[in-house]
Amino acid sequence: MIPVDERDTSASSGNAPDVVVVGLGPVGITLCNLLAAEGVSVEGVDAATDVYGLPRAIGMDHEVMRIFQNVGAADALAPAVGDYRPSEYRSAQGVLLRRFESPAEPYPLAWPPYLTFLQPELEQVLRDNAKRFPTLTLRTGLESIELKDPHAPILTLRDRATGETTRRTPRFVVGCDGGNSFVRRSLDIGFEDLGFHEPWLVVDMIVEDEHAQLPQTNIQFCNPSRPHTFVIGPGRLRRWEFMILPDEDPDDVNRPARIWELLSPWLRPDQARLWRSATYTFHALVAETWRKGRVFLAGDACHMMPPFLAQGMVQGIKDAANLAWKLAHVLRGTPEGLLDTYQAERRALVRDVIEITKRLGRVICELDPEKARARDAELIAAMEAGQGIQIRQNLFPPIRHGVVAHRADGSLSPGVGEPSPQPWIVSPGGRTRLDDLLPSGFVLLLAEDIDAPPALLEQARKLGVTVHRISRTRPERTPLAEEDGVFAAWLSAKGACATLVRPDRMVFGTAANVREVEVLLRELRSHLAG
Numbered sequence: 001m002i003p004v005d006e007r008d009t010s011a012s013s014g015n016a017p018d019v020v021v022v023g024l025g026p027v028g029i030t031l032c033n034l035l036a037a038e039g040v041s042v043e044g045v046d047a048a049t050d051v052y053g054l055p056r057a058i059g060m061d062h063e064v065m066r067i068f069q070n071v072g073a074a075d076a077l078a079p080a081v082g083d084y085r086p087s088e089y090r091s092a093q094g095v096l097l098r099r100f101e102s103p104a105e106p107y108p109l110a111w112p113p114y115l116t117f118l119q120p121e122l123e124q125v126l127r128d129n130a131k132r133f134p135t136l137t138l139r140t141g142l143e144s145i146e147l148k149d150p151h152a153p154i155l156t157l158r159d160r161a162t163g164e165t166t167r168r169t170p171r172f173v174v175g176c177d178g179g180n181s182f183v184r185r186s187l188d189i190g191f192e193d194l195g196f197h198e199p200w201l202v203v204d205m206i207v208e209d210e211h212a213q214l215p216q217t218n219i220q221f222c223n224p225s226r227p228h229t230f231v232i233g234p235g236r237l238r239r240w241e242f243m244i245l246p247d248e249d250p251d252d253v254n255r256p257a258r259i260w261e262l263l264s265p266w267l268r269p270d271q272a273r274l275w276r277s278a279t280y281t282f283h284a285l286v287a288e289t290w291r292k293g294r295v296f297l298a299g300d301a302c303h304m305m306p307p308f309l310a311q312g313m314v315q316g317i318k319d320a321a322n323l324a325w326k327l328a329h330v331l332r333g334t335p336e337g338l339l340d341t342y343q344a345e346r347r348a349l350v351r352d353v354i355e356i357t358k359r360l361g362r363v364i365c366e367l368d369p370e371k372a373r374a375r376d377a378e379l380i381a382a383m384e385a386g387q388g389i390q391i392r393q394n395l396f397p398p399i400r401h402g403v404v405a406h407r408a409d410g411s412l413s414p415g416v417g418e419p420s421p422q423p424w425i426v427s428p429g430g431r432t433r434l435d436d437l438l439p440s441g442f443v444l445l446l447a448e449d450i451d452a453p454p455a456l457l458e459q460a461r462k463l464g465v466t467v468h469r470i471s472r473t474r475p476e477r478t479p480l481a482e483e484d485g486v487f488a489a490w491l492s493a494k495g496a497c498a499t500l501v502r503p504d505r506m507v508f509g510t511a512a513n514v515r516e517v518e519v520l521l522r523e524l525r526s527h528l529a530g
Contacts, residue, residue: 017043017137018331020155020170022144022183024048026057026119027299027316028176029126029138033071034324036133038440040331043168044136045157047143051123054276055204058119058233059084059310061393062111063419064317066505069111070435073129080121082234084114085217087392089364089379092223092372097379100392106484110422110433113393114310116233142166147173147186150293172327173295176320179283181301187292189302194351196284196306196358198365199244201253201277203263207236209271214238220308220364224372227364228262229308237275240266241307243365250279282306284358286351290343296323302347305354306361309392315350322346325503326403335530341402352397403502405509405523414494415510420445420501421490423470423482431483439466440503442524444517447488447497448472456514459521463528465500500524 019035021028024046032044065081068074089098102113130136145165146156155168175183207214219230229241242262244253252258254277260269287302299316323342330336363379366372382388398417407413422434444460446452448471460467471481472488482488491497496510500520508524511517 016168017041017170019043019172019174019327020045020153020168021174021176022046022155023175023177023181023299023301024123024127024138024140025052025176025178025299026123026126026313027320028174029123029130030067030071030317031174031176031298031320031324032136032138033073033126033130033133034067034320035327036130036136037071038324038328039135040328041135042137043170044130044138045142045144046138046140047160049141049160051120051127053120055119055233055237055239057310057313058116058231058237058239060115060117060314060317062107062109062113062115063321064314065111065115066109066419066422066435067317067321068126069433070440070505071126071129072132073125076125076129077117077122080118080125080234082116082232083112084116085232087218087220089220089222091376092221092225095376095380096383097222097376097388098383099389101389103391103393106424106486108421108486108490109419110424116231116237118234118237119313144177144182147183147295150187150295153293153295171294171331174323175295175297175301176299176316177301179300179304181297183295184287184297184301187295189292189297190288191285191304192288192351194284194286194354194358196361197281198306198361199250199279199281201242201244201250201259201262201279203240203242203259203274204233204276205238205240205263205267205272206275207238207267207272212267212271214266222364222366222372222375224367224369227366229364230266238272244279245367254279282361284354286347286354290347291339296339296342298323303350303354305350306357308360308364309353309357309395311353311357315353319346319350321504328503329528334528337530338403338528341527345399345402345404348401349397349399356395399506403508403527405500405520413510414496415490415499415507418507420499420505420507421487422505423484423486425470425480426483427479427481434470434480434482434487435505437480438468441466442503442508443468443501444521445470445487445499445501447491450497450514452517453514456518456521459518463521463525465521465524 018041021032021044024044035042087100141160142157143160145158148154153173158165175181221228227243231239283304285304290297290302298319326338404416424431442465444465444467446469470487472485494510498511498517500508502508509520
């Protein structure tokens with residue numbers, strides 16, 4: 001347990017943190033690590049005294065793992081992380097309706113495109129990792145009880161053990177405090193309801209019989225008599241999710257005897273141990289605004305989505321990565337207008353992800369037998385036409401608004417708003433992921449055959465952009481020689497010779513020649529000037 005520190009860090013004490021993060025779940029603790037890695041003075045507070053010990057989220061993607069890599073936590077996370085199997089949709093008769101797969105190696109971001117994990121272990125690793133940063137303090141057992149004036153935030157906290165109250169007056173507050181967010185309620189921010197409210201039972205089992213006959217892939221059972229889901233977690237963790245039918249009582253469905261009835265097609269009670277069961281209503285909601293003054297929302301505090309693509313925590317971590325670099329830049333003197341791009345970028349994208357997830361949820365949750373038969377016929381026809389196997393990551397759109405480069409006609413150049421590639425770099429000392437060799441901040445990555453004139457290099461330097469060439473065939477020209485041609489292939493597919501990459505490793509823009517690189521740098525200067 002991380003001890004509570006009861007000292008007052010209000011402005012009058014002269015040591016107010018730049019940022020207070022409320023909530024130390026996976027989104028909040030990630031944001032704390034990201035800010036501290038940028039040298040920001042940050043305090044993370046949570047009402048609970050320790051990490052919640054049961055699993056909740058179970059899937060994450062390569063962008064999230066890259067974020068953990070960039071705060072130095074990836075190696076320590078290895079024991080908590082597992083493979084993510086392909087996902088299949090099957091009819092009540094067991095017929096394959098749809099299949100989601102991941103791209104083959106070499107992976108575009110150096111990490112497997114999707115992974116499973118154990119949330120309690122992940123959160124603990126990130127809390128332990130926080131000890132690396134001298135500007136980061138975590139305080140637990142502190143309940144947020146009042147938030148005044150979002151334009152000059154005054155946050156009051158109460159020690160749950162002693163009842164003592166303290167006050168914080170940071171430059172910024174970020175609410176990462178979940179679906180029932182105190183911060184969101186204090187700001188009187190409502191949700192846009194996107195029209196999905198379905199009750200489900202979630203059951204996590206530790207399988208103790210290695211001979212238990214269980215599926216070898218994740219499966220969405222699109223059975224109108226009861227839609228349900230099977231997910232293979234790390235190690236011996238297996239998850240089942242069962243839709244609660246309209247005439248059922250959630251409390252009754254969540255009784256151990258009833259749970260074992262539902263699990264009986266797969267397991268006997270002597271083959272597995274019940275770790276957790278809980279009933280949820282899966283929602284599709286997005287907060288009307290994600291910022292008031294100098295107070296922000298991230299994660300479940302500003303969006304909730306059905307779990308059918310395992311995007312809830314993933315999108316929250318991406319909120320944190322998007323907001324962290326912008327707060328750090330503003331704290332170093334960039335105009336505060338940069339912070340307006342947080343909502344502009346993230347809300348539209350998250351809303352799209354929710355709509356995509358909701359559409360898949362409607363497919364899975366169909367209870368009408370006639371409509372289910374029509375759905376099955378349509379999906380089977382798509383499978384027979386070669387259209388039923390999809391790459392999960394291809395479902396999601398890129399960033400389209402905010403700090404991204406536009407062409408003269410207002411369109412986005414190829415690759416804008418996507419995560420930039422992260423190839424493996426080879427050297428006499430071994431192989432390393434690209435980000436581990438790059439500084440934080442904006443970077444300009446060049447193909448091996450482009451020569452950057454001194455004027456361009458000076459233009460980049462003045463903006464704080466570091467310039468690096470990545471070689472594929474002539475490693476003598478640069479210390480960054482990639483192993484599998486991932487970066488070169490990506491540039492070729494975009495018709496580009498260079499890419500300007502943001503601190504969150506998202507693509508600001510691509511360029512086909514030196515002149516277009518210069519245009520990118522000028523546009524970046526405009527964005528950062530406010």
